[in-house]
Amino acid sequence: MTHLQTSDRFAQNVREALADANLQAALRGARGNFIAKRAKAAALVPEFDAIRDAARDMKNATLADLDLWLEHYERKVTEAGGVVHWAESAEDARAIVLDICRKAGARTVNKGKTMISEECGINDWLERNGIRPVETDLGEYIIQLRGETPSHIIAPAVHVTVPQVREEFRKAHADLPPDRDLEGLDTLLTEARRVLRRKYFEAEVGITGANMLIAETGQSVIVTNEGNGDLSQSLPRVHIVLASIEKVVPTLEDASTVLRLLARSATGQEMSVYTTFSSGPRRRDDPDGPEEYHVVLLDNGRSNMVGGPFQDMLRCIRCGACMNHCPVYQTIGGHAYGWVYPGPMGAVLTPALTGIEKSRDLPNASTFCGRCEEVCPMRIPLPGMMRHWRAQEFERRLTPGAVRWGLGAWTWLAERPRLYRAATRAAALALRAMARGGRLRRLPLGRGWTAHRDFPAPEGDTFMARYARGERPPARQAAAPPPRAQAQDGARP
Amino acid sequence: MSARDRILSRIRRATAQGRDEAERREAVRARLAAAGRQTAPTPAGARTPPEARLAQFEDKLRAVDATVSHVPRLADLPAALAHELRARNLPPSLRMGEEPAFAALDWTGLEVSRGPGRLEEPAALSRAWFGVAETGTLALLSGPDNPVTLTFLAETHFVALRRADILPGLDELWAALRASGRDARTVNLVTGPSRSADIGQVLQLGAHGPVALHVFVIDD
Numbered sequence: 118m119t120h121l122q123t124s125d126r127f128a129q130n131v132r133e134a135l136a137d138a139n140l141q142a143a144l145r146g147a148r149g150n151f152i153a154k155r156a157k158a159a160a161l162v163p164e165f166d167a168i169r170d171a172a173r174d175m176k177n178a179t180l181a182d183l184d185l186w187l188e189h190y191e192r193k194v195t196e197a198g199g200v201v202h203w204a205e206s207a208e209d210a211r212a213i214v215l216d217i218c219r220k221a222g223a224r225t226v227n228k229g230k231t232m233i234s235e236e237c238g239i240n241d242w243l244e245r246n247g248i249r250p251v252e253t254d255l256g257e258y259i260i261q262l263r264g265e266t267p268s269h270i271i272a273p274a275v276h277v278t279v280p281q282v283r284e285e286f287r288k289a290h291a292d293l294p295p296d297r298d299l300e301g302l303d304t305l306l307t308e309a310r311r312v313l314r315r316k317y318f319e320a321e322v323g324i325t326g327a328n329m330l331i332a333e334t335g336q337s338v339i340v341t342n343e344g345n346g347d348l349s350q351s352l353p354r355v356h357i358v359l360a361s362i363e364k365v366v367p368t369l370e371d372a373s374t375v376l377r378l379l380a381r382s383a384t385g386q387e388m389s390v391y392t393t394f395s396s397g398p399r400r401r402d403d404p405d406g407p408e409e410y411h412v413v414l415l416d417n418g419r420s421n422m423v424g425g426p427f428q429d430m431l432r433c434i435r436c437g438a439c440m441n442h443c444p445v446y447q448t449i450g451g452h453a454y455g456w457v458y459p460g461p462m463g464a465v466l467t468p469a470l471t472g473i474e475k476s477r478d479l480p481n482a483s484t485f486c487g488r489c490e491e492v493c494p495m496r497i498p499l500p501g502m503m504r505h506w507r508a509q510e511f512e513r514r515l516t517p518g519a520v521r522w523g524l525g526a527w528t529w530l531a532e533r534p535r536l537y538r539a540a541t542r543a544a545a546l547a548l549r550a551m552a553r554g555g556r557l558r559r560l561p562l563g564r565g566w567t568a569h570r571d572f573p574a575p576e577g578d579t580f581m582a583r584y585a586r587g588e589r590p591p592a593r594q595a596a597a598p599p600p601r602a603q604a605q606d607g608a609r610p
Numbered sequence: 611m612s613a614r615d616r617i618l619s620r621i622r623r624a625t626a627q628g629r630d631e632a633e634r635r636e637a638v639r640a641r642l643a644a645a646g647r648q649t650a651p652t653p654a655g656a657r658t659p660p661e662a663r664l665a666q667f668e669d670k671l672r673a674v675d676a677t678v679s680h681v682p683r684l685a686d687l688p689a690a691l692a693h694e695l696r697a698r699n700l701p702p703s704l705r706m707g708e709e710p711a712f713a714a715l716d717w718t719g720l721e722v723s724r725g726p727g728r729l730e731e732p733a734a735l736s737r738a739w740f741g742v743a744e745t746g747t748l749a750l751l752s753g754p755d756n757p758v759t760l761t762f763l764a765e766t767h768f769v770a771l772r773r774a775d776i777l778p779g780l781d782e783l784w785a786a787l788r789a790s791g792r793d794a795r796t797v798n799l800v801t802g803p804s805r806s807a808d809i810g811q812v813l814q815l816g817a818h819g820p821v822a823l824h825v826f827v828i829d830d
């Protein structure tokens with residue numbers, strides 16, 4: 118599937134997501150799962166936060182000399198007998214991959230999970246050119262059957278319910294007896310295993326992504342739990358690695374640092390099941406492994422992020438923790454974001470790679486609760502960068518007129534404290550008068566809120582007015598009266 | 611200008627600002643020369659003293675759904691394998707590579723074949739060069755002695771590992787691999803049997819790779 122970007126229809130996407138009962142059931146089922154596991158895994162390593170700091174610094178230092186690290190990495194790949202291809206754009210990457218596949222006489226291509234392939238629309242492109250791509254990661258396989266794109270960067274089929282998987286398998290595996298038992302989850306897994314096992318041996322080319330590229334050794338690293346990536350890369354005659362340029366780390370020790378964070382942040386495992394370091398084609402006496410090894414290094418907008426306000430995003434190791442902890446993602450799922458990368462990391466990365474004009478709603482799809490930054494293993498300041506996009510959106514006059522007008526009016530008012538206080542006080546009293554049972558069913562200019570839920574009415578006067586009258590919360594006052602100086606700065610609610 | 615040169619020069623313009631090219635090259639060279647030294651903090655779990663290392667390794671293995679047993683000497687491996695196969699209701703046959711240490715053993719009673727993995731591979735034996743106590747991880751190196759496809763095609767994967775090759779953490783593993791002088795196409799770090807939670811978000815073992823992983827620790 119190619120991602121036809123629909124980020125510009127975000128509001129519509131959200132409405133559809135909220136109305137999709139299957140999606141909501143799947144999201145409810147997944148909720149909390151990742152969060153508890155990550156918390157437990159992180160707590161077991163007292164040095165976890167210190168390792169996060171070190172990983173951030175390591176990656177920052179690498180990005181500061183990214184050109185030189187890439188040159189060194191390329192040299193090492195070449196020394197090991199591999200070939201490095203440079204792709205400036207998705208089109209470049211598609212052309213390079215197709216060319217390698219054609220030269221290999223490929224009719225079928227097996228694919229390990231790779232987000233870069235999604236970014237470049239490799240599958241559609243191959244299909245259009247008469248080559249069959251087969252996704253081998255179980256989640257990717259399921260969504261390929263459904264003609265969908267991933268809705269999560271590490272759990273691509275998280276939006277699909279079990280009955281939907283069952284239905285899809287019955288349709289796709291038509292050569293199997295139609296009355297077979299597919300009730301248990303284990304029967305579904307066994308069936309997928311058997312079907313895909315045969316396909317591993319049919320492909321002429323295997324494509325994988327890379328979690329890291331190691332400059333010191335020229336190795337590409339894949340991290341998986343299923344083993345599909347390894348079968349995809351070691352059975353076909355040709356192995357293509359799709360990787361973006363920011364994936365490079367200097368040494369094997371730096372790879373340890375990332376690995377110590379990655380699985381714990383992603384699934385709460387201490388280590389994923391398979392972490393494979395590959396360099397070059399098979400060695401002379403090897404009985405298996407590919408005979409050709411290609412690495413496609415994709416830029417696609419990233420070199421423009423270097424040295425700019427969004428450079429920090431290039432530290433991302435695609436663990437998915439930010440979306441797992443995001444209340445917005447948990448409610449709408451990944452497809453609503455309308456492109457390859459969902460959740461908070463997508464809200465920052467998508468505008469950087471595709472342009473803010475096409476995705477101006479994404480940086481606004483946040484409650485700014487800050488959970489994403491709290492859990493991001495690479496300490497990426499996601500909310501800060503979303504705010505930066507909002508500012509750019511405003512400066513470039515992409516914000517709708519009504520919002521601009523509202524913000525202008527509010528600014529004018531906020532710059533006049535006396536008037537502001539009087540106005541908010543009047544508003545609070547008016548809202549209180551309009552309320553029934555402490556709640557407002559309708560709000561002037563606030564239908565976006567009240568269409569879906571009531572608005573809690575203000576309790577009475579504003580905080581400032583009550584404070585000026587000397588009112589204090591009774592319970593707190595009895596326990597420990599706050600010192601006046603501290604209370605005055607307005608830090609206490 | 612090629613795509614390569616355009617990408618690199620864009621990065622250079624954005625990042626080098628004012629910094630001397632020779633100095634930057636020197637910094638990269640120095641960083642590479644320091645390979646082998648971990649600059650990030652090492653978790654306590656990767657610094658277990660030798661006497662507690664084996665127990666930690668085994669605990670971690672069990673925590674990731676692998677099983678483990680001890681074999682006093684390498685010569686006892688065939689008997690231990692025959693026993694395990696029987697206990698698992700598997701036929702007495704086994705696939706492995708040309709590992710010289712295995713070739714020297716007496717496999718009478720087991721039907722042994724050698725070579726890369728095939729479509730159906732009920733049981734295979736590999737040798738792990740190292741074990742990592744930090745996470746219960748096995749490090750396998752691809753080569754004629756150890757075809758990489760066996761690690762992923764075997765339904766039950768047996769792995770033999772010398773007790774002396776169990777290292778405290780990942781960083782000791784890199785040091786040991788550099789010192790070994792081996793240039794394998796793949797270094798495979800394996801931590802438990804394969805698994806997936808892609809159907810209904812419920813974790814199940816045996817996704818594409820092995821359903822079961824058993825480690826023989828060779829004590830001698």
Ligand code: SF4
Nearest residue numbers: 433434436437439493
């Ligand atoms: S932004 Fe941080 S939390 Fe989100 S995927 Fe990237 S590394 Fe993980």
